[in-house]
Amino acid sequence: MGVVLAMVFVGLPFAVRSVQPVLMELGPELEEAAAVLGASRLRTFLRVILPLLAPPLLTGFALAFARAVGEYGSIVFISGNMPNHTEIVPLLIVTKLEQFQYQQATALAVVMLAGSLVTLLAVNLLQAWNRRWTGHA
Amino acid sequence: MSVQVEDLTKSFSTKAAPTVFQANFEAPSGGITTLLGPSGSGKTTILRIIAGLESADAGRVLVAGEDITPVPVQKRGFGLVFQSFALFGHMTVRENVAFGLRTQRAPKDQIDARVAELLKLVQLEGHGDRYPGQLSGGQRQRVGFARALAPRPRLLLLDEPFGALDTRVRLELREWLRLLHEATHLTTILVTHDQEEALDLSDRIVVMDAGRIQQVGSPNEIYQSPSTPFVASFIGSANVLSGRVSAGHAQVASLSLDVPANTPDGTAVRAIVRPHDIRIERAGNGNGVCSRRTAAGRISRMVNLGAHVKLDLALTTGDAVTVHVARREYDGLGLVAGESVLVDLESARVFVEDYVI
Numbered sequence: 001m002g003v004v005l006a007m008v009f010v011g012l013p014f015a016v017r018s019v020q021p022v023l024m025e026l027g028p029e030l031e032e033a034a035a036v037l038g039a040s041r042l043r044t045f046l047r048v049i050l051p052l053l054a055p056p057l058l059t060g061f062a063l064a065f066a067r068a069v070g071e072y073g074s075i076v077f078i079s080g081n082m083p084n085h086t087e088i089v090p091l092l093i094v095t096k097l098e099q100f101q102y103q104q105a106t107a108l109a110v111v112m113l114a115g116s117l118v119t120l121l122a123v124n125l126l127q128a129w130n131r132r133w134t135g136h137a
Numbered sequence: 138m139s140v141q142v143e144d145l146t147k148s149f150s151t152k153a154a155p156t157v158f159q160a161n162f163e164a165p166s167g168g169i170t171t172l173l174g175p176s177g178s179g180k181t182t183i184l185r186i187i188a189g190l191e192s193a194d195a196g197r198v199l200v201a202g203e204d205i206t207p208v209p210v211q212k213r214g215f216g217l218v219f220q221s222f223a224l225f226g227h228m229t230v231r232e233n234v235a236f237g238l239r240t241q242r243a244p245k246d247q248i249d250a251r252v253a254e255l256l257k258l259v260q261l262e263g264h265g266d267r268y269p270g271q272l273s274g275g276q277r278q279r280v281g282f283a284r285a286l287a288p289r290p291r292l293l294l295l296d297e298p299f300g301a302l303d304t305r306v307r308l309e310l311r312e313w314l315r316l317l318h319e320a321t322h323l324t325t326i327l328v329t330h331d332q333e334e335a336l337d338l339s340d341r342i343v344v345m346d347a348g349r350i351q352q353v354g355s356p357n358e359i360y361q362s363p364s365t366p367f368v369a370s371f372i373g374s375a376n377v378l379s380g381r382v383s384a385g386h387a388q389v390a391s392l393s394l395d396v397p398a399n400t401p402d403g404t405a406v407r408a409i410v411r412p413h414d415i416r417i418e419r420a421g422n423g424n425g426v427c428s429r430r431t432a433a434g435r436i437s438r439m440v441n442l443g444a445h446v447k448l449d450l451a452l453t454t455g456d457a458v459t460v461h462v463a464r465r466e467y468d469g470l471g472l473v474a475g476e477s478v479l480v481d482l483e484s485a486r487v488f489v490e491d492y493v494i
Contacts, residue, residue, distance in 0.1 A: 027221075029219055029221055029223035030223055030225065032190050032217075032219075032223070033219065033223040033224075033225075033284075034236070035190070035210045036188060036189075036210060036211075036213075036215060036217040037236050037237035037240055037284070037285075037288065038211045038212070038214070038237060038240040038288065039236070039240045040211060043240060047225075047236075051227040051228075052227055054227075
């Protein structure tokens with residue numbers, strides 16, 4: 001729980017900063033068009049605004065994720081470093097390094113690297129799929 | 138579905154003059170009524186109040202005799218077409234057109250049938266699966282029309298629908314809109330600043346300036362008998378000559394024109410005359426006697442505009458007048474720049490300005 005809280009705290013600015021300009025550029029016309037066509041505010045948000053925010057939300061998520069993977073300072077402060085409970089991989093790596101267990105540290109790092117790669121790849125694919133309606137396919 | 142606008146007033150700021158002040162007009166059922174005026178004249182605000190996107194400070198809007206002021210925008214059932222298209226970019230053309238039907242929770246087969254019908258109507262049958270970003274401006278606006286028309290609106294509101302398109306596409310779409318309207322006879326309110334568009338499409342024109350309605354009438358009435366100098370100069374081109382009343386006649390340039398009886402001397406007047414209503418002849422060929430209705434001047438510039446030639450004249454009194462001469466007549470006269478001419482201002486209309494006692 002503490003880990004999640006810390007990551008939200010660190011990652012949120014990235015998400016906000018990437019969504020904000022898109023939201024500001026959106027203008028009132030789309031919402032008005034939806035309203036005239038009978039859509040309620042909730043429906044307008046879900047069907048019109050949210051899909052348009054998907055690309056910047058993904059970007060924000062990717063940035064926040066990249067930041068979170070390597071983060072340990074804030075987690076140690078907020079959640080302590082309780083073994084088997086709020087222990088995190090980056091900290092484990094540091095611990096292993098300090099104990100001169102280079103192989104184990106490297107193994108952990110490779111797992112992290114692979115995980116990050118897969119996640120970022122997934123985000124990129126999602127974004128490509130999302131961009132289908134922007135330019136010429 | 139006639140629309141009556143009664144005493145509509147709207148201010149966006151307490152300091153500035155109202156954006157719309159006591160607007161009254163009726164849009165007849167089955168016709169195209171155009172709100173025409175320069176930008177900032179309040180025409181779009183009236184349209185937005187009718188649509189329900191803006192609320193009036195005073196006054197009301199009646200649709201088929203029913204006051205729609207308390208009805209929220211979602212429940213009005215009107216179609217609105219935006220100048221900026223305002224299409225949903227993440228949806229295909231088909232999904233855009235279906236949006237209004239989906240909010241009504243219509244059965245899927247009905248939606249599909251109606252969307253296909255609309256795509257045919259706007260000549261975009263093959264483009265249903267494209268995204269708006271892949272269409273040209275004219276095609277996008279046709280999607281805008283299809284989206285607005287799909288839920289069978291009671292009233293079609295058009296906010297400068299052709300304003301963002303280039304001239305050729307604008308003319309094409311205007312023609313298309315006219316045919317569409319002839320086929321459907323859907324009551325339509327059009328906002329535009331393009332007087333040619335207004336004269337071409339409208340059954341009734343509401344001319345606005347600075348938040349006030351200047352004149353309401355058919356295109357012919359507006360053009361032939363403008364009720365204010367503003368209307369005269371905004372619809373078509375016009376020469377405006379200023380002068381004063383003296384000895385019961387308006388003295389404008391070197392002319393003496395009739396004014397309504399009992400207009401006091403010294404009252405400011407303006408004479409309006411259309412460039413193509415002015416007859417011109419060469420000075421000093423005997424038959425051109427300077428009368429009450431003719432003025433002498435010199436041609437300062439000639440511009441060939443194809444069908445007619447535009448002559449800028451400097452009158453002897455210092456006033457400038459623009460004259461349009463039909464090509465055939467121009468060829469017959471054989472005028473040259475710098476020449477002295479006589480112009481006949483027979484058709485000038487005199488407007489007596491409001492004066493404060």
